[in-house]
Amino acid sequence: MFKKDSVKGRGAQKNVHNRFFELSHEQRDDFLEYCAKEGEEPDQNRTQYLPVFPKTIVNKLASPDVGMAYSMNMYQGCEHGCVYCYARNSHEFWGFSAGLDFERRILVKKDAPILLEAFVRRKSWKAYPIVMSGNTDCYQPAEKTFEITRACLKVFLKYKHPVSIITKNALILRDLEIIKALAKDNLISVNISITSLSEATRRILEPRTATIKKQLKVVKELSENGIPVNVMFAPIIPSINSHEILSLAKAASEAGASTMAHTIVRLNGAIGEIFTDWIQKTLPDSAEKVLHQIENCHGGTLNDSRFGTRMQGEGEFAKHINDLIKLARLKYFKNKSMPKLNTELHDVYKYGQMKLF
Numbered sequence: 001m002f003k004k005d006s007v008k009g010r011g012a013q014k015n016v017h018n019r020f021f022e023l024s025h026e027q028r029d030d031f032l033e034y035c036a037k038e039g040e041e042p043d044q045n046r047t048q049y050l051p052v053f054p055k056t057i058v059n060k061l062a063s064p065d066v067g068m069a070y071s072m073n074m075y076q077g078c079e080h081g082c083v084y085c086y087a088r089n090s091h092e093f094w095g096f097s098a099g100l101d102f103e104r105r106i107l108v109k110k111d112a113p114i115l116l117e118a119f120v121r122r123k124s125w126k127a128y129p130i131v132m133s134g135n136t137d138c139y140q141p142a143e144k145t146f147e148i149t150r151a152c153l154k155v156f157l158k159y160k161h162p163v164s165i166i167t168k169n170a171l172i173l174r175d176l177e178i179i180k181a182l183a184k185d186n187l188i189s190v191n192i193s194i195t196s197l198s199e200a201t202r203r204i205l206e207p208r209t210a211t212i213k214k215q216l217k218v219v220k221e222l223s224e225n226g227i228p229v230n231v232m233f234a235p236i237i238p239s240i241n242s243h244e245i246l247s248l249a250k251a252a253s254e255a256g257a258s259t260m261a262h263t264i265v266r267l268n269g270a271i272g273e274i275f276t277d278w279i280q281k282t283l284p285d286s287a288e289k290v291l292h293q294i295e296n297c298h299g300g301t302l303n304d305s306r307f308g309t310r311m312q313g314e315g316e317f318a319k320h321i322n323d324l325i326k327l328a329r330l331k332y333f334k335n336k337s338m339p340k341l342n343t344e345l346h347d348v349y350k351y352g353q354m355k356l357f
Contacts (some may be wrong), residue, residue, distance in 0.1 A: 005273055009045070009207050010081050010100060011080075012088075012100050012277075013100075013277055013278055013281055013282075014099050014272045015099040017097070017270075018096065018098075030085055035064055037148070042090045046104065047106060048104060048105050049106050049108050050105060050107050051108050051109075052108075052109055053109075054109060055115075056110065056115060056119070057073075057074075057111075057116050057205050058070055058071070058115075059072065060296055061134065064307055064323040065310060066324050069128060070129040071130065071132070072112070072130055072152070074108075074109050074143070074146075074148040075108060075136050075137075075148075076091065076109075077104075078106070078137050079103055079106060079140050079208050080103075080140055080141075080168065080206055080207075080208045081206060081208050082195075082206040082209070083275055084205065084235055084265050084275060085273065086268065088102045088194060088271050089268065089269035089271065091105075092270065092344060098270035098271070106142050108148070113151040116152050116155050117158075121159070121350055125252060125350075126347075127162060127343040129189075129341045129343075130161070130162070130166075131163075131164045131166060132152065132157055132166070133167055137166070137167050137168060139169035139171040144170055149175070150174070150178070153178045154174040154178060156182060157182055159349045159350060160345035160346050160348070161187065161344055161346045161347075163182065163192065164189045166232070167193070168195075168206070168210065169209065172222075176221070176225065179222070179227055179255060183225070183226050185244060186342040187341060187342055189227070189228045189230065189339070190258075191230045191232050192218055192222075192231050193231075194231055194233065194248060194251075195235070196240075196248075197244055198212075199211055199212060199246070201240065201241060202204070216255045217255075219255035220256050223258070224256060228258050229258055230338055231248075231255075231257040233262040235262075235263045236262055236263070237294070238290060238296075238317055239290050239293055240283075245324040246327070246331070249329070249332045249333070250331075250332055252332070258333075259336055259338050264312060264318055266302075266304045266313075267294065267302040268303050268304065268305050268310075269303065272302040275302075275323055276302070281350050297313035297315055297321075298315075299314060299315070
């Protein structure tokens with residue numbers, strides 16, 4: 001029987017069913033057999049950029065686990081294709097699959113800078129750090145074309161408003177001058193996500209992210225320019241990158257990072273099916289071992305949404321990972337911390353010259 005080859009350059013290897021839809025779509029073997037005989041591609045595997053027009057751009061977060069109160073996302077979906085990404089589930093709210101659709105149908109919020117400016121100028125708004133990329137990466141490949149993140153950074157600079165960035169893409173260095181200007185007034189911090197020091201691991205886990213060499217270069221250049229950097233080992237996946245904790249911490253510290261953070265992988269919602277399908281196709285010899293160890297970290301299930309335990313896990317395997325993290329902090333980040341961002345300037349700049357009257 002004909003079997004479909006892996007989807008090149010993508011993390012997910014299929015589109016899973018959207019839980020909000022009654023009907024589902026699948027590629028049947030007889031259709032794939034027909035395409036093979038006719039020399040046709042059953043799937044063009046192209047990225048589509050779809051404009052959307054939300055009414056707001058800044059979201060208030062209630063979760064006690066995420067370490068942020070406000071976030072904004074210029075794009076929904078992410079072409080980086082990280083197979084483990086928790087944000088995949090949110091694509092179902094837009095009517096798409098959390099699988100391949102998440103990587104290939106990118107929703108673009110071109111009005112984000114206008115919406116952001118209106119938000120930070122609200123009379124009732126008191127400055128508080130807003131995180132760019134609370135859901136999807138603000139420096140994913142789409143940003144090279146649309147430059148929405150760059151435009152939003154200019155808004156933060158104009159109104160002297162604190163902002164934090166989460167990314168794993170070296171494209172952030174394009175905006176170094178704006179970031180440096182924000183840093184002069186202690187208005188910005190950056191979180192760089194690095195999952196592995198192995199290029200072989202990176203390529204299968206997150207196929208369209210920057211290389212590890214470039215990610216560490218970002219940490220180094222930002223740090224050398226006085227921008228505080230936190231490196232996120234997120235997520236740590238048992239038997240895939242869990243053995244790299246100390247070496248990752250050492251590399252991040254040597255590159256100039258101020259602090260480090262981590263999460264243990266959790267495969268909530270549709271991600272459990274996506275990850276299971278991916279690992280059975282990509283790492284078949286290790287699949288059962290890895291899945292059972294992930295379950296061991298989350299009370300016997302892949303789908304863990306419990307506040308307080310979902311990020312750090314529980315059980316002996318999770319304890320081993322968390323103990324290594326403590327050791328890494330003690331060895332490579334002792335007495336280091338991230339500065340508290342400045343919230344005092346924004347009120348003066350909120351209305352520009354009109355503040356004088």
